[in-house]
Amino acid sequence: MKTTTVILDKKQLAHKMRRISYQIYEANVNEEEIIIAGIKENGYTFAKKLKRIVEKISPIKVTLCAVVIDKKSPASPITTSILAESYTDKSLVLVDDVLHSGTTLIYAVRHFLKVPLKQFKTAVLVDRNHKKYPVKADYKGISLSTSINENVAVIFQTGKDRAILE
Numbered sequence: 001m002k003t004t005t006v007i008l009d010k011k012q013l014a015h016k017m018r019r020i021s022y023q024i025y026e027a028n029v030n031e032e033e034i035i036i037a038g039i040k041e042n043g044y045t046f047a048k049k050l051k052r053i054v055e056k057i058s059p060i061k062v063t064l065c066a067v068v069i070d071k072k073s074p075a076s077p078i079t080t081s082i083l084a085e086s087y088t089d090k091s092l093v094l095v096d097d098v099l100h101s102g103t104t105l106i107y108a109v110r111h112f113l114k115v116p117l118k119q120f121k122t123a124v125l126v127d128r129n130h131k132k133y134p135v136k137a138d139y140k141g142i143s144l145s146t147s148i149n150e151n152v153a154v155i156f157q158t159g160k161d162r163a164i165l166e
Helices: 010-027 042-056 103-112
Strands: 005-008 031-039 060-067 091-099 119-127 140-145 152-155 160-163
Touching: 005 010, 005 119, 005 140, 010 042, 010 119, 010 140, 010 160, 031 042, 031 103, 031 140, 042 060, 042 091, 042 119, 091 103, 103 119, 119 152
Parallel strands: 031 060, 031 091, 091 119, 119 140
Antiparallel strands: 005 160, 152 160
16 A cells, blocks of 8 residues: 655645745845746746745746656757747746656756856755756755655645655
């Protein structure tokens, strides 16, 4: 039988997102606009939540960008919901829900490095510490050492957001 453990409940997740939002604001205090790019699906949901919080706590205009990457074939072309000119010479935060092996994040980082950026940071809610690539999250909600057989999932459901270990 498969057991699940709640790692972060709704209140804890909200706290982590607020803290990450303040870190983003502090790192971009002199910026008028930043880009928050979320990796589809959950990373983009997380990015939308960060956008709302950053805009609430700061005067910074946040442009949201959806990043579409084939997680089974990450070397395939990556698409974004905004044109490269929209994030050129801007501060960009690349967001995903869970940093597992680092594969998705490193290929997404590579995509954004094709244009000059003012600043580039990464944010995740859960860092699993099982990296295959030398990639790190600049902002993270929680670091978690898990066995390779365990799965971490962030579930965004209205009123029932949570992170679980399966």
